[in-house]
Amino acid sequence: MAAYTTIDNPELYFQTVLYTGNGGTNAITFDGSENMQPDWIWGRDRAGDRHFLADSVRGKKNTGYYLLSSNNNESDTNNAPPDGITAIGTDGFTLGANSSNTDGGWSIEINQNTNLHVAWCWKAGTSFSNDASATSIGSSDSTGSVSDTAGFSIVTWTGTGSAGTIKHGLSTAPSTIITFCRSTGYHHSTFHHKNTSAPETDVVYFNLTNATADDSGFWNDTLPTTSVFSVGDDNSVNQSSETYLAYCFAEKQGYSKFGQYEGNNNSDGSYIHLGFRPALVITKAIDTTSNWLMFDNKRSTFNDVDDYIKGNQTAAEDTGSSDVQMDFLSNGFKLRGNNDVVNGAETYIYLAFAESPFVNSKGVPNNAR
Numbered sequence: 001m002a003a004y005t006t007i008d009n010p011e012l013y014f015q016t017v018l019y020t021g022n023g024g025t026n027a028i029t030f031d032g033s034e035n036m037q038p039d040w041i042w043g044r045d046r047a048g049d050r051h052f053l054a055d056s057v058r059g060k061k062n063t064g065y066y067l068l069s070s071n072n073n074e075s076d077t078n079n080a081p082p083d084g085i086t087a088i089g090t091d092g093f094t095l096g097a098n099s100s101n102t103d104g105g106w107s108i109e110i111n112q113n114t115n116l117h118v119a120w121c122w123k124a125g126t127s128f129s130n131d132a133s134a135t136s137i138g139s140s141d142s143t144g145s146v147s148d149t150a151g152f153s154i155v156t157w158t159g160t161g162s163a164g165t166i167k168h169g170l171s172t173a174p175s176t177i178i179t180f181c182r183s184t185g186y187h188h189s190t191f192h193h194k195n196t197s198a199p200e201t202d203v204v205y206f207n208l209t210n211a212t213a214d215d216s217g218f219w220n221d222t223l224p225t226t227s228v229f230s231v232g233d234d235n236s237v238n239q240s241s242e243t244y245l246a247y248c249f250a251e252k253q254g255y256s257k258f259g260q261y262e263g264n265n266n267s268d269g270s271y272i273h274l275g276f277r278p279a280l281v282i283t284k285a286i287d288t289t290s291n292w293l294m295f296d297n298k299r300s301t302f303n304d305v306d307d308y309i310k311g312n313q314t315a316a317e318d319t320g321s322s323d324v325q326m327d328f329l330s331n332g333f334k335l336r337g338n339n340d341v342v343n344g345a346e347t348y349i350y351l352a353f354a355e356s357p358f359v360n361s362k363g364v365p366n367n368a369r
Contacts, residue, residue, distance in 0.1 A: 005254020005276070005357035006149065009034055013123045013150035013255070014353045016279060016298040017092070021045070023113030025086075026095040035091035036123050039145050039154060040247060042069070043119035044309055046299075048316035049109040054085050056124075057145050057154040058182070058245065066108055067180045067245070069188065069207055069292075070314050084110055093119075118299060118309070120280055124152050130167040138228045139164035146170060151250035156182075161240030163220045165228040173224040174248040175258040176351060178206050179236065182243040186236035189218050191229070192349045194260035195286055199223070200230075204349070207312050209289040254357030259350055260286075263343040269326075269335025270343070276354035277330050277366055282311060285346040293342055295326060297355055303327040304336055330366050331358040 007013065011032035019028050030036055039056040053067035066084070087094040095111040109115065124145035132138045140160060146153035146169035153169040168174055177191040188206035195212055196202045203218040204210070217234030224230070229248070231238040238244070251257055257274045263285075264270055280296045292311035299307040299317070304325040309317050318324065325336035333352070335343040342348070356366040 004359035004363070005252075005361055007252060007255040007354075008357065008360045008362075010255050010276075010279065010354040010356065012036060013147060013152070014279065015121050016296045017119050017121065018298050019117050019119070021095075021109075021111040021113050021115045021117055023111060024097045026111050027089075027092065028095065028119070029089075029092040030121070036121070037090050037125070038088060038093060038121035039124040040122045040152075041085065041088075041093060041119055042121070043110055043117060045109040045112055046116045046118055046309070046317040047112075048314055049112075050314050051311065052084075052108045052110050053180075055145075055154050055245070056088060057143070057156055067182075068108070069311050071185075071207060084108075093121075118296070120294075120296065122152055123147060123150065124154055128167075128169045130169075132167070135167075138167040140166055142167045142169075144169050148172075149252075151252040151256060153248045155246045155248060157244050159231075159235075159238040159240055159242045159244060161233060161238065163230070163232050164238065165230050166246070167228050168224070168246070168248045170248060170250050171226060172250045173226050174229060175251050176249040177224065177229055177246050179244060179246045181236055181239070182245055184235075184239065184242050186239075189234070189236045191219055191224070192258060193223075194258065194349055204284065204286060206292065209291055209312065211288050211290075212286045249351070254359075255354045257350075257352050259352075261348050261350065263335065263340070263346050263348060265338050265340065265343060265345045267323075267336055267338050269337065271329075271334045272332050272350070274332040274352050274354075274358075276332075276352075276357045278328050278333055278352050279355035280351075280353045281326070281328075281333055282351040283342055283348050284350075285341070285344065285348050287347050288340075288344075290341055290346070290348075293324070295328075297328060300328075305333075306337075308342075328355075 051069040144155040217232040220230040220232040222230035323337040323339040
């Protein structure tokens with residue numbers, strides 16, 4: 001029998017949770033069929049505010065130091081509400097009473113009383129540490145957490161200012177790498193294996209609308225391998241003595257896919273085959289300025305899927321848009337809107353994670369929505 005997936009239940013490795021803020025202690029429990037202890041929590045006040053990204057690897061102040069996908073602020077000195085995420089549990093996380101940080105005139109609302117919130121959460125789970133000089137893997141030491149089954153790792157390293165390589169912890173080459181400078185405010189450089197015909201030469205920024213840029217300073221014009229990814233001398237990925245973090249993803253059949261599609265600017269849009277029913281789809285045009293758009297199966301529970309959040313902006317969630325729509329299908333997604341931010345006459349990249357595989361390991365298909 002053909003191998004359709006190695007992950008029959010994606011909720012073991014990815015879950016989306018909706019919750020209402022209470023301005024006090026707030027225990028958030030996932031509603032999936034499986035318990036999942038998250039290692040990366042990416043949340044947002046749906047009424048509008050900065051995205052907050054917390055993870056178990058940095059581990060400062062109970063994961064309360066936040067990366068911001070909508071800003072290029074550093075995380076280890078500024079973005080820490082005293083009572084933000086106070087604990088990560090076996091099936092969720094706990095928020096404290098202090099909902100925001102107003103340092104520098106900006107805020108991060110993660111538990112605003114009565115406001116609706118969303119958090120997208122991934123599990124890695126196995127810690128690793130690499131002494132590059134001892135293992136001869138990579139040129140810089142790295143530490144992190146990894147799930148090879150789910151194709152996801154969180155990696156930290158210190159920059160050198162010279163081109164080098166970083167162990168990512170996976171056994172297959174990552175398809176997408178999202179980097180953050182933890183100690184200084186630089187843009188969040190992203191590698192995507194379908195960004196262009198030569199993705200190792202190009203970068204797209206996770207916190208900006210910019211089109212793809214050609215620059216060897218990011219990935220040293222070198223594709224990731226099964227053990228390491230390369231960095232050049234650009235400050236956003238490798239300034240001397242600065243600290244960095246990357247979220248790395250490798251495609252896993254039936255669970256995740258990171259691809260490219262062509263929009264047609266038509267309400268009868270393209271169909272994108274994934275091999276699974278999606279739980280989360282993130283898209284961005286790469287040949288023109290465009291936002292990163294985030295669609296999920298918890299905020300839009302039936303087709304058309306037309307509730308989206310801009311991953312690089314602080315604007316409120318958009319709901320019920322007639323020209324920014326897609327259908328979540330049993331084996332992919334189909335574009336239904338003719339707005340150029342998701343389906344113009346442009347080239348787009350996407351990141352997609354599964355609700356369920358199209359066919360599980362026993363050969364049983366899932367159902368359409």
